[in-house]
Each structure stands twice: as structure tokens, then as C-alpha cells.
Amino acid sequence: MRNKKGVVIIGGGPAGMAAAISLKNRGIEDIILLEKENRLGGVLSQCIHDGFGLIYYKKNYTGPEYSDLYEQKMKEKEIPYLTEATVLSIRALKEHTLDEGIFRSLVTVQASEGTMEYEADAVILATGCRERGRGLAGIPGTRPAGIYTAGTAQSLINLQNLMPGNRVVIVGSGDIGLIMARRITLEGGTVLCVVEKEDVPGGLRRNIMQCLEDYGIPLYTNTVVSNVYGKERVTGVDVSQIEAEGRVVPGSTRHYDCDSLVLSVGLIPEDCMVEDRHGGIFLCGNSLYVHDLVDDVSLEGEMVAGQVETYLMKLASGQKPDETRFSYPGIDTMRKKRLDILKRKKETARKKSETGAKTITCIMCPNGCEITYDLEGGMCGKGPEYVKNEILNPMRTLTTSVRVTGGEIPLVSVKTTESIEKERLMDAMKLIFDISVAAPVAPGQIIRKDFMKPGVNLVATKAVARINSNS
Amino acid sequence: MKYFDVLIIGAGAVGNAIAREILKQNSATVGLLEKEPDTAFGISGRNSGVLHAGFNNKPGSLMAKLCVLGSEGFETEAEELNIAFKKTGKLIIARFDEDLERLRKLKEQGEANGVRELRTIGKEELEILAGYESGVGALWSGMTGIFDPFQYTVALAENAVALGAEYFFGRKAVEIETGDRFMVTAENLATGQREHYQAGVLINSAGLYSDEVCRMAGIHDFKIYPCRGEYHILDKKQSKLLKIPIYPIPNEKEGGLGVHLTPTLHGNIMIGPSAEYLTAEQDREDYSTTPDVMMNLSEEGFSLFPELDVRDCIRSFSGIRPKLVSESQGGYADFVIEESRQVPGFIQLVGIESPGLTSSIPIAKMVAQIAGDIMERSAIPGGGIKVKRDAEKEFVSSFFASGDQKMICRCEGITEESVLEAYDRILRIGAIPTVKGLKNRSRVTMGSCQGSFCTVDIIDLLQKKRNVDPLTLRWNGFGSELFEGRVKE
Numbered sequence: 010m011r012n013k014k015g016v017v018i019i020g021g022g023p024a025g026m027a028a029a030i031s032l033k034n035r036g037i038e039d040i041i042l043l044e045k046e047n048r049l050g051g052v053l054s055q056c057i058h059d060g061f062g063l064i065y066y067k068k069n070y071t072g073p074e075y076s077d078l079y080e081q082k083m084k085e086k087e088i089p090y091l092t093e094a095t096v097l098s099i100r101a102l103k104e105h106t107l108d109e110g111i112f113r114s115l116v117t118v119q120a121s122e123g124t125m126e127y128e129a130d131a132v133i134l135a136t137g138c139r140e141r142g143r144g145l146a147g148i149p150g151t152r153p154a155g156i157y158t159a160g161t162a163q164s165l166i167n168l169q170n171l172m173p174g175n176r177v178v179i180v181g182s183g184d185i186g187l188i189m190a191r192r193i194t195l196e197g198g199t200v201l202c203v204v205e206k207e208d209v210p211g212g213l214r215r216n217i218m219q220c221l222e223d224y225g226i227p228l229y230t231n232t233v234v235s236n237v238y239g240k241e242r243v244t245g246v247d248v249s250q251i252e253a254e255g256r257v258v259p260g261s262t263r264h265y266d267c268d269s270l271v272l273s274v275g276l277i278p279e280d281c282m283v284e285d286r287h288g289g290i291f292l293c294g295n296s297l298y299v300h301d302l303v304d305d306v307s308l309e310g311e312m313v314a315g316q317v318e319t320y321l322m323k324l325a326s327g328q329k330p331d332e333t334r335f336s337y338p339g340i341d342t343m344r345k346k347r348l349d350i351l352k353r354k355k356e357t358a359r360k361k362s363e364t365g366a367k368t369i370t371c372i373m374c375p376n377g378c379e380i381t382y383d384l385e386g387g388m389c390g391k392g393p394e395y396v397k398n399e400i401l402n403p404m405r406t407l408t409t410s411v412r413v414t415g416g417e418i419p420l421v422s423v424k425t426t427e428s429i430e431k432e433r434l435m436d437a438m439k440l441i442f443d444i445s446v447a448a449p450v451a452p453g454q455i456i457r458k459d460f461m462k463p464g465v466n467l468v469a470t471k472a473v474a475r476i477n478s479n480s
Numbered sequence: 481m482k483y484f485d486v487l488i489i490g491a492g493a494v495g496n497a498i499a500r501e502i503l504k505q506n507s508a509t510v511g512l513l514e515k516e517p518d519t520a521f522g523i524s525g526r527n528s529g530v531l532h533a534g535f536n537n538k539p540g541s542l543m544a545k546l547c548v549l550g551s552e553g554f555e556t557e558a559e560e561l562n563i564a565f566k567k568t569g570k571l572i573i574a575r576f577d578e579d580l581e582r583l584r585k586l587k588e589q590g591e592a593n594g595v596r597e598l599r600t601i602g603k604e605e606l607e608i609l610a611g612y613e614s615g616v617g618a619l620w621s622g623m624t625g626i627f628d629p630f631q632y633t634v635a636l637a638e639n640a641v642a643l644g645a646e647y648f649f650g651r652k653a654v655e656i657e658t659g660d661r662f663m664v665t666a667e668n669l670a671t672g673q674r675e676h677y678q679a680g681v682l683i684n685s686a687g688l689y690s691d692e693v694c695r696m697a698g699i700h701d702f703k704i705y706p707c708r709g710e711y712h713i714l715d716k717k718q719s720k721l722l723k724i725p726i727y728p729i730p731n732e733k734e735g736g737l738g739v740h741l742t743p744t745l746h747g748n749i750m751i752g753p754s755a756e757y758l759t760a761e762q763d764r765e766d767y768s769t770t771p772d773v774m775m776n777l778s779e780e781g782f783s784l785f786p787e788l789d790v791r792d793c794i795r796s797f798s799g800i801r802p803k804l805v806s807e808s809q810g811g812y813a814d815f816v817i818e819e820s821r822q823v824p825g826f827i828q829l830v831g832i833e834s835p836g837l838t839s840s841i842p843i844a845k846m847v848a849q850i851a852g853d854i855m856e857r858s859a860i861p862g863g864g865i866k867v868k869r870d871a872e873k874e875f876v877s878s879f880f881a882s883g884d885q886k887m888i889c890r891c892e893g894i895t896e897e898s899v900l901e902a903y904d905r906i907l908r909i910g911a912i913p914t915v916k917g918l919k920n921r922s923r924v925t926m927g928s929c930q931g932s933f934c935t936v937d938i939i940d941l942l943q944k945k946r947n948v949d950p951l952t953l954r955w956n957g958f959g960s961e962l963f964e965g966r967v968k969e
Contacts, residue, residue, distance in 0.1 A: 095890055121886060139932060142929070142932055143796075144712075144793050144794040145794065147793070149796075150768050151768045152797065154955030154956070154961065161935055165936060166967050169936060169940065169950070170968060171950055171962075171963045172964045172966060173964065175964045196967050196968075235771065237768075240765070241957045241959035242955075242960055410968070420967070442968060
């Protein structure tokens with residue numbers, strides 16, 4: 010079956026949904042979004058922690074809530090999409106060559122009803138990224154069970170109710186690794202340490218603060234896993250300091266007994282399904298480059314929609330569109346923004362070292378500012394208030410999951426509607442361990458009223474349908 | 481207690497091929513004991529996947545003879561087993577002028593062994609054939625090819641089962657009593673219990689442990705020197721660069737063919753193997769990959785083919801050769817394939833290292849002949865009666881997924897249907913399901929993402945469609961359970 014389409018959007022995560030919604034807002038109706046999973050949302054559904062949308066929406070959403078915002082808009086605006094549709098290839102339709110380097114694309118899709126083809130004027134690749142694994146990280150040693158990438162561990166713990174390990178060493182300090190250090194700790198596991206081979210941590214400063222420092226998990230930089238032990242299942246690892254050119258510092262090796270390794274050693278844009286890199290293909294989100302924040306991904310989705318609009322207009326009027334080869338719309342803006350933040354941080358650091366002032370990392374937004382005790386150094390304005398609280402009575406929002414009976418998945422993600430005392434997080438987890446709710450669960454549904462303190466509720470952050478609820 | 485006319489210890493490619501050959505020729509009952517949960521977990525699944533032509537082995541040796549037979553007969557066998565095989569040819573590169581003399585000797589040796597399609601080529605042809613610019617000449621071997629050692633070993637087992645073989649996986653032989661009949665005690669690694677098996681003819685095809693199995697039967701003639709070979713696997717992105725296996729000139733003392741580059745049927749490129757003799761203190765199955773060798777493989781791969789991006793390594797792994805010569809002796813000993821003089825009725829296969837995979841079917845034919853003679857001589861029930869079984873053609877497997885189903889692995893384009901089929905095929909030969917078994921049969925988790933996307937989906941699928949409890953699922957061997965429990969009970 011071959012269909013003609015103006016724009017085919019590949020990937021129903023935050024980037025793809027933002028692009029589709031923005032195209033529709035611009036009056037481009039002849040579009041379809043293709044998603045390989047059985048639901049929209051991409052990786053957000055397993056990111057049950059909060060911190061999404063702080064910059065773009067000035068609100069603190071969890072991953073599933075952020076995804077739901079876009080899903081609702083997709084439905085409101087009646088944007089057509091297919092789930093369980095895997096794109097097999099994107100080829101240039103040479104017979105439709107308009108001008109040198111400008112092609113229409115043929116997108117081949119494996120959908121539940123069979124193989125389909127779309128002829129598209131433009132294709133937006135919003136296919137996200139994949140995780141680097143043990144091979145690319147070059148970790149030596151035995152090859153037993155118990156080695157997972159952080160994203161896999163996240164999906165296992167948050168969606169499948171399966172514990173990858175109880176005594177864990179985390180390799181790499183990317184954000185997912187840091188988030189998983191906290192998740193594993195909250196769920197009763199022990200994270201022995203996080204090792205990072207570079208001299209600076211990979212993840213956001215706020216995540217180091219609220220995922221490691223809050224729980225006393227050590228982070229070692231310039232450090233690698235230099236050996237893995239265990240024939241069938243991981244029984245331990247050696248951790249060594251490295252110097253220039255990756256040489257192990259003699260005498261620096263320590264052994265840890267553990268039952269698993271979680272790897273957070275980088276992400277790679279997933280853009281390889283295009284056979285010939287031809288014109289009329291646009292990228293956004295993590296398939297373009299790996300973003301720290303979903304806020305930037307959403308923005309980029311909108312920007313790429315603008316680019317596609319211009320491209321289609323030129324195409325319709327017979328002009329040769331410019332910049333058609335794998336366009337990178339947002340990258341310059343994003344880089345500039347990141348550089349600004351870095352500059353501000355360096356300034357604070359310089360001040361700090363000049364004055365010798367003690368600082369606290371603000372976790373109110375992803376900027377991760379270092380605020381001095383005289384309340385300077387914040388960028389978004391929330392810093393001073395946070396620092397006062399952090400000194401007097403540190404508070405945290407708790408995000409975790411609760412068991413569901415009769416649901417299509419065994420767990421539902423939950424959060425506290427307001428932050429609770431940091432010291433009482435583990436007590437809260439003990440209470441949560443005994444809670445079970447019956448499916449169906451709706452987002453926002455109150456699981457426990459006045460949880461841990463009056464006025465704070467424990468609420469679901471996503472929907473869980475009853476199993477076989479379609480019958 | 482179970483009785484078999486022929487009992488085989490070790491269900492690798494050679495053990496499976498022996499069962500198949502014996503059942504093709506005899507109406508004997510054949511059983512196989514394998515300590516791993518599945519076939520192809522040992523040597524058979526840990527190699528370059530190359531069908532050798534037979535020029536590396538000494539004229540007159542069993543290795544040379546059986547390798548050439550294996551090479552000549554493989555296309556027909558591959559067709560019968562319904563597996564893919566690609567006759568790619570192979571290049572042995574002369575880097576410098578002084579190497580040309582060694583190439584000439586290699587060619588002479590090959591011709592003495594009866595290897596066809598050997599030709600020395602010059603610098604220009606080398607460039608045209610392989611886009612290879614860093615050599616002065618090469619030996620071209622047209623008979624060499626590549627195949628998937630998992631597909632091959634599994635297909636042999638499936639064919640053997642279709643012919644009537646009975647497999648006992650997770651059974652480790654621990655004791656052998658000799659006499660009129662053999663009695664083998666095996667430990668069931670799944671239950672921890674001891675089981676007993678009786679046999680008329682006992683075949684030792686235990687690979688890395690073939691010397692130990694001999695010792696159980698009272699034969700102390702052999703010592704296996706395990707020699708590890710590590711590999712890197714490169715991402716498919718690199719596949720366009722290399723279509724033909726590229727080898728250096730083998731170092732005769734090394735006991736391996738040298739670090740080479742091999743394309744796989746599926747579009748990856750492998751660099752390796754190294755040759756590291758394990759010490760007596762090391763576990764014979766220490767499949768570790770080690771920092772120095774990992775670094776060295778990348779360097780050698782790069783120097784052999786500078787166009788390759790050797791950093792694009794998605795996985796490292798190792799295999800272990802069951803060598804009969806020590807590191808100081810160097811080189812190769814010949815295969816030992818014979819009925820023991822000391823223990824009549826006991827057929828010993830020892831030192832079946834490279835080119836063992838290529839030779840596996842000719843080895844099996846040779847062993848089937850010996851076993852047939854023993855059965856006739858000892859009036860074992862199934863011996864001597866040649867009944868052509870219809871089942872010979874029964875086995876037709878589909879290693880290649882058909883379209884129109886839901887995709888589970890986007891890296892390799894594998895459907896849910898193929899994974900479920902792989903699961904069912906594991907059960908069909910009596911093996912115990914593991915992720916590795918699924919992977920060997922369907923290629924799931926073998927792609928660029930190495931399972932970071934699909935592992936969860938596979939577990940979910942097996943839970944829903946085959947009622948598999950994820951907590952019981954293993955990665956490979958006994959004790960390699962994937963999970964430590966539920967997050968919330």
C-alpha cells in the first residue's frame with residue numbers, strides 16, 4: 010500500500026510530537042506520525058522522575074506528565090499517527106528529482122496490518138538516541154549476566170517491576186546513571202559508587218546533588234572499571250584511577266563485591282535508518298544530537314516544523330529550497346544558551362575561589378547554579394529561597410512507583426504533590442512499599458491523601474489501563 | 481536408567497554432527513549429554529565462522545584431510561541443513577616483499593593437500609578485489625567462505641533430533657564406568673541430582689574437557705592446553721569496507737592463524753582472535769576479555785586495514801581453543817579421532833581445535849564409521865542395520881524471518897514471531913531457554929544497541945506469549961539469572 014503524504018514524522022517522543030503539533034498549528038495538515046511502540050511518549054514513559062518543563066513551561070513535571078501534555082494536544086488537534094509502526098527504510102525517490110539534491114522520500118513501514126509505504130515531500134526524523142554499551146565502553150573482564158545500560162535498568166525498575174541488582178556499581182556519570190543511582194537506592198538497593206572516566210561528571214550538577222549527594226553515594230572521577238568478575242552473574246568489579254592516555258594509576262585499584270553493573274556511558278543519535286542522506290530530511294531532538302533537557306527538544310521540534318514549512322512553500326512555488334541536506338535547525342541557539350550558562354557558572358566559581366565563599370547547588374531548575382551563602386549566583390530567581398530552605402530544612406519531591414493490580418503494566422508512577430523532608434524519603438518509601446492500587450489508574454489520581462504530612466498527596470503521574478480493558 | 485546404543489558427551493558442532501551421521505546410517509539409539517543449557521555455548525559458538533579451505537595444515541595430517549573434505553562438501557550440507565553460506569574467498573596478505581616467499585610455500589602446502597582455487601595475486605589485483613592498498617601481494621583462496629556457526633550448530637542438533645537423537649542438556653558427566661556396557665554418571669545442573677546413563681558405544685566429544693572425560697574412562701594420555709582468542713565485533717556501519725576475510729601470514733609458532741578481519745554473514749566485521757594460553761590456575765572457561773589484548777586487537781585491526789574505524793566496536797568476546805600442544809611447543813598437534821585401544825568401545829576426539837568447525841561433518845562421518853564397526857563387532861542392537869529414515873528431510877527451519885509481523889529488534893529487523901520461534905526451537909531439541917539461546921537462533925540483541933532497547937521487550941514478550949517467569953530467565957549458564965528479584969513484591 011503506497012500513500013502520498015506532505016510530511017512523515019518518524020518517532021512519537023517529545024521531539025516528534027512537538028514537530029507534529031507545530032506543523033498542524035502552521036496549517037500543514039497532510040502529515041502522519043509513526044511510532045514503533047504501542048503508545049506515544051518515547052523514552053518519557055520510563056522517566057518517572059521530575060524536572061521536566063522547568064524552563065519551557067516553568068513547571069515541574071515528571072516524564073509521563075510531560076508526555077501526556079503533548080499526547081493530549083495530539084488528540085485535541087486530531088493529528089494522525091500510527092503506533093506499532095517500525096520504519097524499515099527511508100530512500101530517495103530518484104524519479105521525483107526536482108532539482109539537484111532535492112528528492113521526495115519513500116518511507117517503508119512495518120505496521121501491524123502489514124508493510125506500507127509513504128511518499129513524502131519532507132521527512133522529520135525524531136528517532137531519539139540509543140545507549141552506548143559495554144562494547145563501546147571497552148570494559149574488560151568476564152562476561153556474566155548483571156550488566157545493564159542505565160536506560161534498560163530504568164525500564165526494568167520503573168515499568169517491569171524487575172530489580173536488575175541489589176549491590177550496584179554505576180559506570181559513567183551521565184544523567185540517566187545518576188537518576189538510576191537514586192532509583193535503586195530508593196527501591197532498597199545499594200549503590201556502591203559511580204565511576205567516571207573523565208575528570209568532570211557527565212550529568213547535570215543538580216542531579217549529582219539530588220541523586221548522589223543526598224544519599225551519600227560517592228562519585229569518583231578519572232576512574233574506570235578495570236575488571237569484571239563472575240562467571241555466570243557479576244560477583245564484583247575492580248575500580249581503578251586512570252591518568253593521561255587511560256593508563257591505570259599503579260596501586261589505585263580497589264575491589265567492590267557487587268551483583269551488577271549499570272552503564273551510563275553516553276548516548277548516540279539514532280539516525281542510521283536513512284540509506285542515502287538526501288534532501289528533504291530534517292532532524293530534531295536526540296536523533297540530531299543528545300540534549301540534556303526535554304525543554305530544548307520540544308523547542309527544537311517547533312523550530313524544525315518552521316523549517317519544513319519554508320521548505321514546502323518553496324517546493325510548491327517551484328523554487329529550489331536552500332539548506333535541504335540534513336538540516337540542523339536548533340543547534341546554534343541551543344549551543345549559545347548552554348555556553349551562556351557555562352559562562353555564568355564559571356563566573357560564580359571564580360568568585361567563589363576568590364572569596365572562598367561556601368556554596369550550595371540549587372536544584373530548582375536545570376541551570377544548577379552554585380549559590381553562595383550570601384544568596385548570590387542564582388540565575389532563575391528561585392535560588393535564594395531554595396538555599397534558605399536547604400540550610401534550615403532540606404525538602405525533596407519524591408517520585409517513585411506503586412504496585413498496580415490488574416493493570417496492563419505492574420507499576421504506576423507516582424509523586425508527592427509537594428516536597429517532603431529529605432530526611433524522611435526512605436520512611437516514605439517504606440510506606441509506599443505496602444501500597445497497592447487497582448487498575449485502572451488515571452493521571453493525577455490521589456493514591457494517598459495527606460501523605461507524610463498534611464496537605465501533601467501521593468498522586469499517580471500516568472494512566473494505567475486494566476489488562477484486556479479493550480474488550 | 482537410560483540406555484543408548486551410542487552416547488555422546490558434548491553437544492557442540494562435532495557432537496551434533498556425529499549424532500546426525502550415525503542416525504543417517506544406523507537405526508541405533510543415540511543420546512547426547514551436554515553440561516550447558518543449550519548447544520553452541522562453547523567452542524562451536526565462539527570462533528570466526530570461517531569455512532577453511534585447508535592450506536594451513538600439514539600435508540598428510542587428519543586436519544588437512546578432513547578440512548579439505550569439509551570445505552568441498554559444505555555447500556551441499558548447508559543446503560540440506562537450510563543454512564546460509566557465502567563463498568567469499570579469502571586473502572592472505574603479504575605486507576613486504578620478503579613475505580612473498582612464505583605465501584608461495586603456503587600455496588604449495590595447500591596444493592599438496594588438494595585445495596582448489598589457490599592463486600597468488602599482485603598488488604593491483606589486491607586493490608581491485610578488496611580495495612586493499614597496504615600489501616605487496618596476496619594469496620587468494622577461492623574455496624574459503626563464511627557461515628553462521630550458531631545457525632550451523634543448531635541446525636545439526638535439530639536435524640539430529642528429527643532423526644531420533646535424544647539430548648540431555650545441563651548434564652555434566654562426572655564418572656564413567658567401563659565394562660561390557662558403559663555407565664556414565666552425570667550431574668543434572670538444573671536439579672543438582674545425579675543421573676545414570678548406559679551406553680554400548682561411548683563417544684567423547686567434550687572439547688575443552690576432552691582430556692578430563694578421557695581420564696574418567698581411565699585414559700591418561702592427553703592434556704588440553706586451553707588457548708584463548710579474544711575478538712572485537714564492529715558495527716554494521718563498517719560493513720561496506722570489507723567483503724572478503726583478510727588474514728596476515730600465519731606465524732607457525734603461534735598456534736593460531738593470527739589476528740584477522742572477517743566479515744560476518746550479517747554485515748558485521750570481526751577482529752581477532754588473539755592467542756593467549758591460559759595458566760593452570762585459570763578456569764578453563766575463562767572467557768574474559770583483557771585490557772592489553774583488547775587494545776592490541778584494535779591496533780592490529782587498524783594496521784591490517786587502516787580504513788576501518790576500529791573504535792566502532794559494539795562487543796568484545798572470546799573463545800578458547802582446546803589445544804594439544806603447550807605454548808612452548810607451539811603450532812598445532814593433529815586431531816585425535818580414534819577408538820581407544822585401552823578402552824574398547826570408547827571413541828575419543830581430542831584436540832579438535834581449528835579447523836574443527838570446517839571439519840565437523842567429515843569428522844562425524846569418520847566417527848560414524850568407527851561406531852558402526854564397534855556396534856557390528858559387539859552385536860549392539862542398533863548396529864549394522866542401515867535403515868534410511870524419512871526424517872532425514874523432515875527438518876526445514878526458517879532462519880530468515882518473513883515480513884508482516886511486529887518488529888521487536890530494530891537494529892537487526894527481527895520480528896516478535898522470530899523470537900517466539902527461536903524459543904520454541906530451543907525447547908524442540910530439549911534445551912533450556914536462555915537469552916543467549918534466543919540470540920544465537922534469532923540474532924536478537926546482536927545489533928548496534930546490543931539489547932539496550934529490546935531486552936525488556938523480549939522479556940515482556942516471553943512473559944505474555946510463553947508464560948515465562950522473568951525471574952527464572954537466564955542469560956546463559958546455570959546461575960546467570962537476569963534479575964535479583966521484584967522491585968515490589
